Amino acid sequence: MRTFDVVVLGGGSGSQVATAAAKQGFEAAVVEPGPIGGACITRGCVPSKGLIHRADLCETIRRADRFGVDATLDGIEYGAVVDRVHDTVFEKADRAAESLESTENVTLYDAAGRFVDDREIELDGGDADGERIRGEHVVIAVGGRPVVPPIDGVEDVEILTSDDALYLDSAPDSLAIVGGGYIGVELGHFFDAVGVDVTIVGRSDVLVPRESRAVSEAVTRSLSDRCTVRAGHEATEIRASDDGGRVLLAEPATEGGDDDDANGGEAIEIRADEILLATGRRPNTDDLGLDATGVETTDDGHVSTDETLETDVDGVWALGDVLPADPFKHVADREAEVVGTNVLARLREDGGERGSDPETMDRDVVPHAIFTDPRVASVGPTPAALDEDDIEYDAVRVGYDVAPLGLLLDEPEAFVQVLTAADGESILGCHVVGPDAPVLIQEVVSAMTVGGGAVEDVLDPIHVHPALSEAVLGAFAACASREISTAPDWRDVGSESE
DSSP states (O other), X not given: OEEEEEEEEOSSTTHHHHXXXXXXXXXXXXXXXXXXXXXHHXXXXXXXXXHHHHHHHHHHHHTGGXXXXXXXXXXXXXXXXXXXXXXXXHXXXXXXXXXXXXXXXXXXXXXXXXXXXXXXXXXXXXXXXXXXXXXXXXXXXXXXXXOOOOOBTTTTSOOEEHHHHTTOSSOOSEEEEEOOSHHHHHHHXXXXXXXXXXXXXXXXXXXXXXXXXXXXXXXXXXXXXXXXXXXXXXXXEEEEOTTSSEEEEEEEOOSSSOTTTTGGGOOEEEEESEEEEOOOEEETTTTSOGGGSSOOBOXXXXXXXXXXXXXXSTXXXXXXXXSSSOOOHHHXXXXXXXXXXXXHHHHHTTTOOOOSSOOOOOOSSOOEEXXXXXXXXXXXXXXXXXXXXXXXXXXXXXXXXXXXXXXXXTOXXXXXXXXXXXXXXXXXXXXXXXXXXXXXXXHHHHHHHTSOSBHHHHHSSOOOTTSTHHHHHHHHXXXXXXXXXXXXXXXXXXXXXX
16 A cells, blocks of 8 residues: 555645645645546636626627617627637646646546545545555545535436536526526526526525625626526426426525515426526535544534644645635635645654644635626625624725726626724725626735735725726725715715615
8 A cells, every 4th residue: 555645635726735745855646536626627616707708798798888889799609608618627627637747746546535544545446446545644625516405306307507507518598597696696697698598596585695785685686687586485396397498496485575576475487498506515525435534524514624724633634615614716725725834844843743833724804706797706794794793893885986987887786895893993894796896805805914904004005097996995985084086076985884
């Protein structure tokens, strides 16, 4: 049995730990049965954003007349769009595999791995099928997969998950999406933009309900103008229709909200060519053999770790979607840095006592974005979360039109919402809706992370004019009741309390 200094289960962000160890002269192995790069590269954020970019182009053309531009969209070569994205991401995955294979001190196993004890792995598949390897340190980074909820009839009818929906040979005429979270609204935006008749069914009374309420309402209004949104309903049955399509039945799931959005509390029947389940993701730990180890998991299969990302078993670590918090690629990359630093420190100690100051994972400031239309980006808690924790705060919300460029863009749903501590000086969070929101939020993330986390940390730097970053500046100026010289002369810098 071959023994490695580091064995990484999963070829996504976790592979960075293997390469970091290899560069320091340690022997590392990566065990991955699928494309290298993890779900993000081939089945998640990268291909979906490639498709969404094409959707944005379609919507820009359709809305051109708002700005006096006479443009028409004559057609969409759906197959060519999908093929281009598919080829791009899988070429990237192939290059990542070639890079790993060519890295000195790294062994790549094209196989699945299953624990047979705390740090011994049996390989399943590929040329090494049945072999066992052992790691002085083992990193669990096997990612997650779409959840298929126990809806009546779901096993009897062919349905789509987000994995399938990214690479369809042709677009359906109609599509019912079950799930109003970020996956549902991103794919809803894409399919609507390429001409599909889209219906989105969500349990809450608004889409993306985990966001700030103002954000959720803005996204719901915007998508309701383009798609059929059936908020406040839970899918209860799926069956085939006589014409070869699908029938989805849904019952009222929540109280409150707009009666029209909830269809007056009545059960609904939706007919569509295809049904897409976008009801969350689950960790790929159920077939990992963790019952042969001392690694603790939650009831839903997430791995438990301490703040250094080490599990209950000495030398076994975890990162990425197998953890219960922050299932984002950018967070997994940071987690890989933490695990890599700690593993290398242990290896250099050559079996000695643990270092007194290990690296820990800081989750205080974690941004995320939703690539629907309108764009969404957030960092920090929502007003509802602060209310639940009885934390006093102030909130202001200003539209993009506080900035000259924002005014010209004419985006009625676009805004910046800032949450500050009751003293009005410390930043608690920020939520942005509108063009370039994922870029605009980064200024606030930097202020909260490497700055002092104060409102002045955003106000003091000079902002480019005219640029959308002035919308962020305007929102923070409103927090401080400060006038800004970049505000249009015909408009006051005001705020809308939340």
